[in-house]
Amino acid sequence: MARNLARILGGCGSLVPFMKTPACPPRSSSSSSIPPARTLVQMLFSKSRDFSLPNSSWGEEMMRLYEFYNGKSDIETEGEENQRREWKRLPSYNRSLKYATGGVYLSKIIQSKARLFTRNIREPGAAFEYVLFINKEKERCVCIFQAGHLLEGPPGHVHGGAIATMIDTVTGTHASAISAPVMTANLNIDYRSPIPLGSTVLIESTLEKTEGRKLYISCKVTSTDGSKRHTDATALFVSISVAHLLKG
């Protein structure tokens, strides 16, 4: 299923205009409208929130790991090329459209109530708090995930659907970084031990192989010290054509 269009489009700026076509028609529940010109100019200069940056809800473990991977990431320096580092932090927004090249600006023009599932709650720390890093060779992705109290499944523990959502997010981001645009064809998840609400875990994805248009990615969810395996998963993605994207 073309679930990663948002991320996909990050590498496909030429596809952005399609997001205005009937291929993705605005529905009553996510109706769009274009604001007046003056408001538009003001909005264009406002900054979109990057949810992958630390906020006051991030606990000690989340911050420690963020600083660890961020320390191994690109450092942007004016007038110089970025230093080559092992990891790169990926930004995160609350609308799919913002992931496209130029999408942050487009999202200010194309107003919609629709929100990215993993970023649909405003209260920091209440639901999904996470940040993704991808390694330079794109063989691996790592996600630091802190599970909020609105993600409950069994009492005191994270819902299996919320775990599946994070696995989908991490592997999908990984796949589209390698070969955008892609469609997810399969997710296969083994649940081994529950994740307590409020805890921080690591989600790591690895590119296993590619076969033609297919990408096979494995994924594991562990405690931050790696001693406890919470979940194992595999994901299959398929590179698709622009025509396929348009069909939805």
Add this chain to the structure above:
Amino acid sequence: MARNLARILGGCGSLVPFMKTPACPPRSSSSSSIPPARTLVQMLFSKSRDFSLPNSSWGEEMMRLYEFYNGKSDIETEGEENQRREWKRLPSYNRSLKYATGGVYLSKIIQSKARLFTRNIREPGAAFEYVLFINKEKERCVCIFQAGHLLEGPPGHVHGGAIATMIDTVTGTHASAISAPVMTANLNIDYRSPIPLGSTVLIESTLEKTEGRKLYISCKVTSTDGSKRHTDATALFVSISVAHLLKG
């Protein structure tokens, strides 16, 4: 993973006291407190919202299907045994604890910020709107699901994680109705075609077989007329002991 404890406990009233034990300790993000006696009495007589009942956000198709299955469900009549009908509507709450026998009352005593993942947003129609019916012989479950604008994955379409969440919810409810308590061991999901935001779909689960403590359940997500297959899935659940539940 013991993701269905909430539903599990619905058939295991004797397990409810364990929910006060350190097996499910309250965390900072979901801290519990016991209110004063007078407030407590007032609260005990207030009614918990059943999210499986229609609200103003339900569209025509959602209402039509609800009335179809509800018409084939038990009719409660005072002083008489319920009429034997084909289907039974299952109630739905916003806290795991409420699914336990007596849990609706317990949840008023044990206050917590934690909310069931699929019912964590107050605004009707914004996220997951769904109702489940189970057939009398428990061989099948059917869920009518209307996808709100806060469940976005690719622009204009439902996030794969949100679909996984609904599959988990339907098959988990089904499994625990057959053999509570259970743990979900595996979810295997094939995504075939994306689901537009705002649309209503059918999610149907079927018990395929049982082998000792294992329950194999299949699941499909289709358009309401059955002409379009959105998703196929299989789920494996394992019946567990009380000791296993306590380990979390």
